[in-house]
Amino acid sequence: EAGVAQSPRYKIIEKRQSVAFWCNPISGHATLYWYQQILGQGPKLLIQFQNNGVVDDSQLPKDRFSAERLKGVDSTLKIQPAKLEDSAVYLCASSTGNTIYFGEGSWLTVV
Amino acid sequence: GENVEQHPSTLSVQEGDSAVIKCTYSDSASNYFPWYKQELGKRPQLIIDIRSNVGEKKDQRIAVTLNKTAKHFSLHITETQPEDSAVYFCAAGGGSGNTPLVFGKGTRLSVIA
Numbered sequence: 001e002a003g004v005a006q007s008p009r010y011k012i013i014e015k016r017q018s019v020a021f022w023c024n025p026i027s028g029h030a031t032l033y034w035y036q037q038i039l040g041q042g043p044k045l046l047i048q049f050q051n052n053g054v055v056d057d058s059q060l061p062k063d064r065f066s067a068e069r070l071k072g073v074d075s076t077l078k079i080q081p082a083k084l085e086d087s088a089v090y091l092c093a094s095s096t097g098n099t100i101y102f103g104e105g106s107w108l109t110v111v
Numbered sequence: 112g113e114n115v116e117q118h119p120s121t122l123s124v125q126e127g128d129s130a131v132i133k134c135t136y137s138d139s140a141s142n143y144f145p146w147y148k149q150e151l152g153k154r155p156q157l158i159i160d161i162r163s164n165v166g167e168k169k170d171q172r173i174a175v176t177l178n179k180t181a182k183h184f185s186l187h188i189t190e191t192q193p194e195d196s197a198v199y200f201c202a203a204g205g206g207s208g209n210t211p212l213v214f215g216k217g218t219r220l221s222v223i224a
Contacts, residue, residue, distance in 0.1 A: 033211065042117075042200050042214035043155065056211055058112075091154065098143040098162075098205045100212060102154040 002026065004103035006092050012109045018080035021106040025073070025094030031055075033100065034067055034077050035091040043091055043102075049075065082110045113138040115203050117215025124191050125223055132218045134201035135183045143205030144177060144184045145212070149198045158199075159186070191222045 005024040013019050025032045030051050035043035046065065047057040052072040060067070064083070069075040079086055089105040114137040124130050136144075145160035161168045161175045161184065168175050172191075177184040184203075188195055198219050204212035 040217075042115075042202075042216050044214070045211050048211050099145070099157060099160065101157070102147075104154045 004092055004094055004101055006090075006103040006106050008106060009104065010107045010109075012111060013082055015084055015110050016081040018078065019082060019108060020076050020078045021090050021092070021108075023075045023077070023092030023103060025075075025092070026096075026101055029094035029096050029101075030072070031095045032069055032075050033093040033095070034075070035093060035102075037089045037091055037105070039088070046077070046090075079108075082108075084110050086110050113141055113203055113210065113213040115201060115213050115215040117201050117218060119218060120216065121219045121221070123221045123223060126191060126193060128191055130186075130188045130191055130195070130220055130222075132186045132199055132201070132220070133183060134185070134203070134215050135181075136203040136213075137182065138203070138210070139179075139182065141203040141205060141210070143203070143212075144175070145202050146173075146175060146186050147200045147202065147214075149200065149217075151197075155200060188220075191220075193222050193224050196220055196222045 032049045034046045037043045046060045047067045048055040049069045067077045087110045091105045092103045093100045117134045142163035147155035148158045149155040172189045174187045198217045201215045202212040
């Protein structure tokens, strides 16, 4: 079974630039998550989708972060403009039921 | 919302000894408690989970216990091996409305050969 696919794996941008990350969940998984993991900390939920609808985006900094899952499968997470404190690993995950499966993550460095 | 506290933040044990990591949670509606292992530069991977209708679950050298009354759960690793060295995260969630998982801050386990 293929896992959660993410790209790009690594990205370095200057502050105030924009970046977009893409995620393809495990086939058949209706629920998709974006987590932010800052070095040395646990994953923090940014947004949760159920099919193409948003279930929880209470911790998404909506002034600079946006996410969509238009057809209920792939998802993109965008940051514009980026700040230094956005440097982190952005983990996409999907689930059916409670068990969450993570992708390898997209490592973002903002300089 | 849910808040998960995890202790200790770092743990060093001798190979063959046991390791115990403890977590507490705040939302009594949470009913799903997984543990993830994350090796350096890799994704978190589920190693064991427990649901609120079960007090203990075991899988070879790994066990998890849950005390719903006290709102805490623990990971026990016996006969530790160097390959157990990693960061371990607990999480809690799945309560009313299928609330998403909230993760602890992680425990860096070092197994010394």
